[in-house]
Amino acid sequence: MPGLAEAGVEIEVHDVRRVPSSWLAIEDIGELGELIRERVTAGVEGVVVTQGTDTLEESAFLLDLPYGAL
Numbered sequence: 001m002p003g004l005a006e007a008g009v010e011i012e013v014h015d016v017r018r019v020p021s022s023w024l025a026i027e028d029i030g031e032l033g034e035l036i037r038e039r040v041t042a043g044v045e046g047v048v049v050t051q052g053t054d055t056l057e058e059s060a061f062l063l064d065l066p067y068g069a070l
Helices: 026-041 056-069
Strands: none
Touching: 026 056
16 A cells, blocks of 8 residues: 555554355364454454455454453
8 A cells, every 4th residue: 555654654564365255164263363363462453354244243243252351
């Protein structure tokens, strides 16, 4: 994205799955959650997850569950 480097913003991109969102299983979301936890523990300041809309609400719910315990 233009301008981020000048602003001192560093971006990492991780492809977790390249499948239709309706194909995602709970285990896939769990793996994504572990990756997020690792990156947050390492000090990243934010995480953006993109996916199709078929299971967006379910994915957001599952990813939010462990963070309520932090």
